[in-house]
Amino acid sequence: MKLRKLIVATIGAFAVAAPVVAQDFIAGLPREETLIIQGPAAQNADWFNLWAPGGGANPNGNQQLSADTLWFINPEGSGDTAWQNALAAARPEYNEDFTQMTVTLKDGIFWSDGEPFTAEDVVYTVETQIAHPGMNWSAPFTINVDSVEAPDDHTVVFNLKAPNSRFHTLFTVRWNAAWIMPEHVFSAVEDPLTYSFNPPVSLSAYEMENYDANGQWAIWKLRDDWERTSIGMTLDEAPDVKYVVYRTAGNPDARVIEQLNHNLDVINDIAPEGMFTIARDAAENTAQWLPGFPFAHPDPTLPSVILNNQLPELSDPKVRWALALLIDIRAVSMGSYRGAANIAALAVPPTGTSIPDYYEPMQEWLMNYELDTGESVIKPYNPDIADQIASLVTPQWGDTIPEDPDLRKRMFGFGWWQQNADAAAELLRSAGFTQNGNGWTTPDGEPFEMRLQVEGDNIPTLARAGTIIAQQWSMAGIPTEVVVAGPTHWQRIDVGDYDAAIAWTVETWGGHPDLSFFLESYHSDFLRPIGETQPPRNMQRWEHPELDRIVEANRMVGFDAPEVIELGQDLLKLAVDEMPMIPLMAYNKFAPFDTTYWTGFPSIENPYSASGPFWSNIRYMVVELEKNGND
Amino acid sequence: MSSLTAYILKRLAQFVFVIFTGVTLAFLITNLSPVDPVEQSLTQLTSFGASDPRAVEMMRESLTELYGLQGNLLEQYLNFWGRVLHADFGPSLSAFPTPVTTLIANAAPWTIGLLLTSILITFVLGNLIGALAGYFRNSKLLKLLGIAIMTINPVPHYFIGLILLIVLGYVFPIFPISGGARMNMESGLNWAYIQSVLYHGFLPAFSLVLAGLGGWFIGMRSLVSNVVTDDYVIYAELAGVKRRKIFSQYVARNAMLPQLTGLAMQLGQIFGGTVIVEFLFNYPGMGRLLIQGIYRGDYSLVLGVTTISIFAVAVAVLLIDILYPLIDPRVKLG
Numbered sequence: 034m035k036l037r038k039l040i041v042a043t044i045g046a047f048a049v050a051a052p053v054v055a056q057d058f059i060a061g062l063p064r065e066e067t068l069i070i071q072g073p074a075a076q077n078a079d080w081f082n083l084w085a086p087g088g089g090a091n092p093n094g095n096q097q098l099s100a101d102t103l104w105f106i107n108p109e110g111s112g113d114t115a116w117q118n119a120l121a122a123a124r125p126e127y128n129e130d131f132t133q134m135t136v137t138l139k140d141g142i143f144w145s146d147g148e149p150f151t152a153e154d155v156v157y158t159v160e161t162q163i164a165h166p167g168m169n170w171s172a173p174f175t176i177n178v179d180s181v182e183a184p185d186d187h188t189v190v191f192n193l194k195a196p197n198s199r200f201h202t203l204f205t206v207r208w209n210a211a212w213i214m215p216e217h218v219f220s221a222v223e224d225p226l227t228y229s230f231n232p233p234v235s236l237s238a239y240e241m242e243n244y245d246a247n248g249q250w251a252i253w254k255l256r257d258d259w260e261r262t263s264i265g266m267t268l269d270e271a272p273d274v275k276y277v278v279y280r281t282a283g284n285p286d287a288r289v290i291e292q293l294n295h296n297l298d299v300i301n302d303i304a305p306e307g308m309f310t311i312a313r314d315a316a317e318n319t320a321q322w323l324p325g326f327p328f329a330h331p332d333p334t335l336p337s338v339i340l341n342n343q344l345p346e347l348s349d350p351k352v353r354w355a356l357a358l359l360i361d362i363r364a365v366s367m368g369s370y371r372g373a374a375n376i377a378a379l380a381v382p383p384t385g386t387s388i389p390d391y392y393e394p395m396q397e398w399l400m401n402y403e404l405d406t407g408e409s410v411i412k413p414y415n416p417d418i419a420d421q422i423a424s425l426v427t428p429q430w431g432d433t434i435p436e437d438p439d440l441r442k443r444m445f446g447f448g449w450w451q452q453n454a455d456a457a458a459e460l461l462r463s464a465g466f467t468q469n470g471n472g473w474t475t476p477d478g479e480p481f482e483m484r485l486q487v488e489g490d491n492i493p494t495l496a497r498a499g500t501i502i503a504q505q506w507s508m509a510g511i512p513t514e515v516v517v518a519g520p521t522h523w524q525r526i527d528v529g530d531y532d533a534a535i536a537w538t539v540e541t542w543g544g545h546p547d548l549s550f551f552l553e554s555y556h557s558d559f560l561r562p563i564g565e566t567q568p569p570r571n572m573q574r575w576e577h578p579e580l581d582r583i584v585e586a587n588r589m590v591g592f593d594a595p596e597v598i599e600l601g602q603d604l605l606k607l608a609v610d611e612m613p614m615i616p617l618m619a620y621n622k623f624a625p626f627d628t629t630y631w632t633g634f635p636s637i638e639n640p641y642s643a644s645g646p647f648w649s650n651i652r653y654m655v656v657e658l659e660k661n662g663n664d
Numbered sequence: 665m666s667s668l669t670a671y672i673l674k675r676l677a678q679f680v681f682v683i684f685t686g687v688t689l690a691f692l693i694t695n696l697s698p699v700d701p702v703e704q705s706l707t708q709l710t711s712f713g714a715s716d717p718r719a720v721e722m723m724r725e726s727l728t729e730l731y732g733l734q735g736n737l738l739e740q741y742l743n744f745w746g747r748v749l750h751a752d753f754g755p756s757l758s759a760f761p762t763p764v765t766t767l768i769a770n771a772a773p774w775t776i777g778l779l780l781t782s783i784l785i786t787f788v789l790g791n792l793i794g795a796l797a798g799y800f801r802n803s804k805l806l807k808l809l810g811i812a813i814m815t816i817n818p819v820p821h822y823f824i825g826l827i828l829l830i831v832l833g834y835v836f837p838i839f840p841i842s843g844g845a846r847m848n849m850e851s852g853l854n855w856a857y858i859q860s861v862l863y864h865g866f867l868p869a870f871s872l873v874l875a876g877l878g879g880w881f882i883g884m885r886s887l888v889s890n891v892v893t894d895d896y897v898i899y900a901e902l903a904g905v906k907r908r909k910i911f912s913q914y915v916a917r918n919a920m921l922p923q924l925t926g927l928a929m930q931l932g933q934i935f936g937g938t939v940i941v942e943f944l945f946n947y948p949g950m951g952r953l954l955i956q957g958i959y960r961g962d963y964s965l966v967l968g969v970t971t972i973s974i975f976a977v978a979v980a981v982l983l984i985d986i987l988y989p990l991i992d993p994r995v996k997l998g
Contacts, residue, residue: 060848074948076767076956077759086705086727086760167730169709172722226730227761243848246770247948250847283842283946286826290834290841520959521698523707559717566703566724568717569710 072279075248108543109640115544152183157216308623325433327373331619333543369498376446385543407463416448529563575613699961753968775949790880798888817878932980
């Protein structure tokens with residue numbers, strides 16, 4: 034009898050709690066006006082000061098929807114469609130020797146508290162950060178800026194300490210850039226470094242509505258005066274999206290479930306299996322970058338086998354080439370991404386404008402490229418490998434794999450190096466290595482063994498790629514241990530505590546051919562010995578006189594000058610000759626969209642915006658979405 | 665000096681020693697970690713934009729100074745103790761300059777609420793069923809319950825959580841699978857919010873209860889099985905005392921003592937959070953905070969959480985030691 038009472042009481046308690054189920058998903062917000070985006074947990078959710086170390090809660094919409102700066106580059110665009118004037122009315126104007134940059138600002142832009150945005154805000158941003166070492170853009174401004182002045186409300190003149198044709202990139206967002214500070218707010222506080230900027234004053238089309246102190250969610254609301262913002266004044270009518278919710282959604286499996294439950298419109302970085310599940314179970318209300326397999330959106334970063342060039346056994350390009358020729362990229366693609374990889378033979382990711390600027394024009398050069406192994410001359414490039422990968426996945430994905438070779442190249446990449454164990458052995462012998470039974474001995478008489486470092490579960494696709502490559506090297510007589518470094522991955526790479534690592538050392542603008550995003554740091558001036566921290570990029574510690582020439586030449590030409598592409602191609606050819614790292618593929622991200630409430634998401638057919646939740650370019654997507662009529 | 669005073673003083677000395685050793689070890693382990701908070705911040709800053717190597721060098725120097733990481737290990741250790749004694753763990757390095765105490769204060773109520781509730785439920789249910797199963801050994805219902813609990817017991821708790829998440833969050837989407845409460849609600853002691861917190865906490869709590877039940881059940885059943893063969897129980901049965909009274913007053917009460925020790929220990933560990941369950945259900949508690957701190961090399965945060973945990977466990981042990989002679993007269997004071 035008592036047991037029955039207990040059961041009845043339990044059901045009663047559940048009945049009391051159950052009404053919550055029926056209530057709207059987010060209290061007080063109409064779902065049909067709300068876009069829900071996956072965000073990370075903001076550790077210091079009360080903090081909105083983007084200019085202090087760590088940037089505070091920047092991945093929760095603060096940077097993406099509320100802050101603004103002079104220009105954006107759409108990483109998916111090309112040519113004129115890639116460049117977006119934001120607070121600036123036009124591109125930067127440099128004087129002849131690149132020691133002065135003049136910017137004209139748009140008129141009619143206001144902060145969300147009603148104050149007008151003027152050139153004084155830009156001047157204040159630069160001067161304040163220079164005056165406060167430790168602020169995020171303090172160091173680059175200190176190095177570059179001699180003085181900054183505002184001759185009128187809509188003009189800013191930067192006088193530089195030395196010629197710098199890339200100074201404007203400090204204010205050019207691909208992901209992040211120097212956001213403009215509200216002078217009227219910060220000038221009234223004692224210390225800009227310790228001011229929380231809460232509530233934030235917005236310069237863009239959305240403003241803070243509410244947030245969770247535990248960093249689980251943040252809600253942004255369309256400003257009533259959205260037309261008085263840089264993005265708003267480009268629109269013909271008010272955006273349909275009235276509220277944007279950034280919310281955490283837990284592990285990748287939970288993200289998939291939340292999207293299948295229609296509780297997350299935009300998700301990011303799920304495993305291939307999760308993407309395939311969504312494509313199978315929710316095809317009618319899901320959109321993604323590519324309409325069918327491999328679905329993924331390629332980021333303008335380049336996962337590679339980064340080789341530690343300063344290690345004696347890896348200092349010879351012949352050895353690095355031998356390691357490349359021992360890789361069967363088809364197995365790597367299938368094992369890491371289940372075939373959904375966009376392979377890359379060149380040292381730039383096959384995304385955005387790199388395809389017309391580099392991959393397409395360099396195909397002939399790649400096909401004719403000859404490699405002298407010391408015993409023979411081979412043509413290592415195989416332009417058919419992407420097709421072979423397509424054939425491998427056709428049994429599973431059938432008609433969704435297109436026959437059009439151009440489309441296949443966009444899906445699976447162009448070619449790659451043909452696996453060639455004989456040529457690899459010739460190269461090793463030519464480099465002074467000796468074959469010893471099934472293994473190899475270095476010129477110093479040591480066994481040739483490798484450690485291949487991967488980050489681990491955080492990026493499962495790349496961890497899997499590392500495991501497969503380690504197997505392939507081991508099978509070729511180079512015993513390779515996979516080292517899972519977890520949170521120490523990048524720091525170990527930074528100080529050179531690795532032999533080889535799966536990571537990226539090349540990032541590009543995506544929507545612009547200029548390679549300064551990573552190239553400047555490749556100069557030998559910045560090279561550090563093993564044990565000392567290498568500045569970001571050039572983690573392979575590659576040094577070459579021709580490399581220095583290219584970097585120096587790139588500094589002296591304009592951002593949009595045609596020479597930029599020529600220098601870029603010179604660099605890519607040198608990187609093929611030298612093989613300082615072995616490019617593998619674009620960093621494909623699986624980021625499906627739920628179309629139950631919203632349509633018009635960017636895609637390969639309409640690449641008007643970046644789509645990743647944390648990319649600041651996502652603001653261009655948010656204002657373009659249209660209601661799907663469901664509530 | 666009375667034996668009671670000597671006993672308490674000895675335990676207090678142990679308490680101080682445990683805290684000193686534990687906190688010192690925690691300091692050394694975190695500070696010797698290869699994860700450098702300055703480099704982590706630099707990586708975050710430079711990952712997302714073009715970066716001038718000269719600027720990176722300048723930023724490194726500025727951040728080292730700003731984070732207060734100059735000085736040798738001994739100086740930092742002494743500074744750390746100075747702050748701990750003032751209940752101040754300094755600013756978080758990954759959420760600079762928010763104080764670590766603020767982050768902990770935000771996260772602690774969630775973990776305490778979740779773990780306190782689930783531990784107490786698990787303790788009561790596990791011990792009750794275990795005691796009943798140990799005493800009423802012929803009951804079919806209890807045998808079935810025992811089999812069910814023993815079947816679940818070896819399953820790792822993250823796996824139980826994952827199954828609950830899929831079954832009750834996706835296949836039958838009855839419960840939310842993420843977060844501590846519904847978004848955009850006014851938090852506070854109002855029924856709608858409490859209801860939402862309970863609702864969101866159900867799956868993580870349920871997974872903890874299912875995972876923890878077996879331990880208490882097995883322990884209690886075993887203890888009761890021993891107690892029922894004691895002379896005083898047999899004597900009571902022979903004397904015709906009601907079985908219900910024997911169970912509650914003689915058997916369960918005596919068998920409970922070691923279980924109370926376990927309960928106190930578990931309660932002491934609450935401040936460490938439950939990392940996997942909080943991760944799995946995206947629960948905003950101490951476990952998730954700790955993991956974030958470890959991943960980002962935030963010494964201050966990791967030390968803050970571990971120091972509080974060390975204090976809590978040490979206090980729990982001290983309380984058990986002091987209270988045990990009062991509960992169980994068989995414990996000697998000498």
